[in-house]
Amino acid sequence: MAEAPLLSLHGYGLVHRTGGPVLRDISFDLGHSEILCIVGESGSGKSQLLMSLLGLAMPGAAASGSARLSSTGLAGTELAGTELAGATEAVLRPLRGRQMGMLFQDPLLSWNPCRTIGSQLGEVPSLRGEESAQVRRRMLQALRDVELQEPERLLRCYPHQLSGGMRQRAMLAMAVLGQPRLLLADEPTTALDPTTQQRVLQHLRRLRAQQGMSILLVTHDLGVVAQIADRVLVLEKGCIVEQGTVAAVLGAPSSPHARRLVQAARQLEGLPCLA
Amino acid sequence: MPGVNAPVPSLALLEARGLTVHVPDGRWRAPPRVLLQDVNLRVGKGETLAVVGESGAGKSTLVRALLRLLPPAAGHVLIGGHDLAILSPVELRAQRRRIQLVFQDPLASLNPALTVLELVADPLRPGLRAALDAGMRDRVLEQLAAVGMDARFLQRRCSELSGGQAQRVAIARALITEPEMLICDEPVSALDLALRAQVLELLAGLCRSRSLGMLMVTHDLHAARLMCARMLVLRRGAVVEEGASAELFAQPRSDYTRELLAAMLSVDPAARPGSDSVS
């Protein structure tokens, strides 16, 4: 039985305030429990795609087309989803944190340096209305889930007292605290060391397996894509030039742009060039 | 027997012996934080060495200490056999010019107020009054040609350049003093994927054609193996392992090196871990 996709984009476009196109005719589906990576060079619009779905695009940018997030319902039932393209703050705010989680690149900038980790975690919307003992228990569990040691002490720490890797994992804990069905991650491991990167990617895979969460992950690192993605989308100058499974796109890319990227990545690793 | 304090004459172009760098801890009466502990390394003329490690390992500190931008708490840094600690400021500047630096973020390492011509010619004008004459202009054009850029770029400012172009300008600037060695601090991590291989190839080609030594600091082990014949693994300011790159990859001796190698990601889909369980 084919399930309706979790997120479905048709002809989605984004236009700069000055009129210049940022994204053109973006169409893809993201299924449940699927990890889709969006790759592209700087200026390809990949970050803007993510941000605009969250309603955080550049001020004045106008979205067109359709980006439908299916609403919770039993699999197979047809409930009208939420249209994200051009949605207002009132529509998007209840979704953020609950239906859609966010994970950004720079863990230092995402945390308020003046407040403890615990106080910021406690602000997550899905925890509102719960009693404090329950809230604390959920926060500790979330931190343990991302393998952070001594979570009780961590709750009292300030962001600058943690290393970059720990901050990013704490950020991941915060993002999934509300148990969202969709996680939007913008280069979440770019600023991290390779060993920490591995761990964060492992956590992401585990979240997909245990919670059935789907992940839309933007990255420029094809190694991350090979490691974690089910499907890949390649963007060039705001348009999709190729999409498909990881094996197809990384093993035998058809579009010239994707070919160039894969060849460059292979060259850097010392692997033989593609046929 | 040579005197106990006299540095042993060596053929290495750049050498560090027992290099230790401290930085005062901000807290009251706390002992200083150790950024580098007893680091020894040698790079000879025409040799390549990669310094790998995670963030906080002390790689950038090492680069600054080697160029004496940071004073060491103990140990010696020698360029061409001269101990930097005993040189006068003028001599120090002269020795420093033998080793040039390529930074990680090209747009940050270029003065936004200057044109490309002024930027690349800058090292040729160490004094306040030195003018930019035609001879310097020719040398600038020569270096720009070596990095694949032409006279069109002379009057541009770095805000008008792409990341890849800016890094090439930075490389041209580093080469204009005809140094004997380049220290590259994560030279391509700020660049797009497609450009990385190009810039690395450019660096490798230039080092070969001009017999330059190279010390490359990076956390990307692939790039390290590709570019450098020898590798040094740094962890929390101390050297964990050192040796030929191929050997280190095939048979790492320390656990930390093994951990680093295991964390490398490959673009080859066949190298992907099979299951989704927590490993």
Added chain:
Amino acid sequence: MKALPRASLLLLAGLTLAAIVVPWLSPWDYYTPDWDHVDQGPGLHGHLLGTDDLGRDLLVRLMWSCRISLLVAAAASAISLAIGVAWGLVAGYRGGRIDTVMMRIVDVLYSVPFTPFVIVLTVLFGRDLVLLFLAIGAVSWLDIARIVRAQTLGLREREFVIAAQVAGLGSPAIMWRHVLPNLLGVTLVCLTLTVPAVISTEAFLSYLGLGAQSPLTSLGVMLADGAAQMRARPLLLVLPAMVLITLVYACNSLGDALRERYG
């Protein structure tokens, strides 16, 4: 980016132009009394704004006052900028003991009370216009030095400065070619704050009788004269007050706009 406020620009340009042109065109000068028309109100009898109690033409005196105020503002600002930027740049770049000594000097000078200082200078050297703007310039550079030093401390750590050091450039060359051009933004901001302050300070000192010496006039002097005759001839006070307010307002408003743009 907002456009520069047109009203302020016009006012400032207009006043400056008038200050230059009017005394030149007018048959009257600022010190010769017109015995036929002493203490007259404004009218068409040859003195557009009237005359003061000594028979001197008010319009010309007003414009001359503007000239002096603007001259003092320009000269004092230029001096304070030159000293302040150089001081702050050297202190910030060299750091260490040189920085400490230089900034302690600034602290000491900062604590010298300004008005008594000018009074002492006047007692020692007499009332002199040059003295006035030297005195003002000598005090306003302190703020600029602090701001420029703070900015230099940040610039010193930027990678392109380190690149210049590694390339073997000497400190003077680095300060001149690399640090100074990047200080222009903050220098402009300082300038926009200094100029209106200097205009006000000059008016204040001249009002106290410490500035321009009679018969040379400035806005402060006219204000003092006008205040003394406030009841009989209110115009003598109102006119210079309006001009002063307009000048300071225009400078401030332009300064705001420039700060927004380049700050």
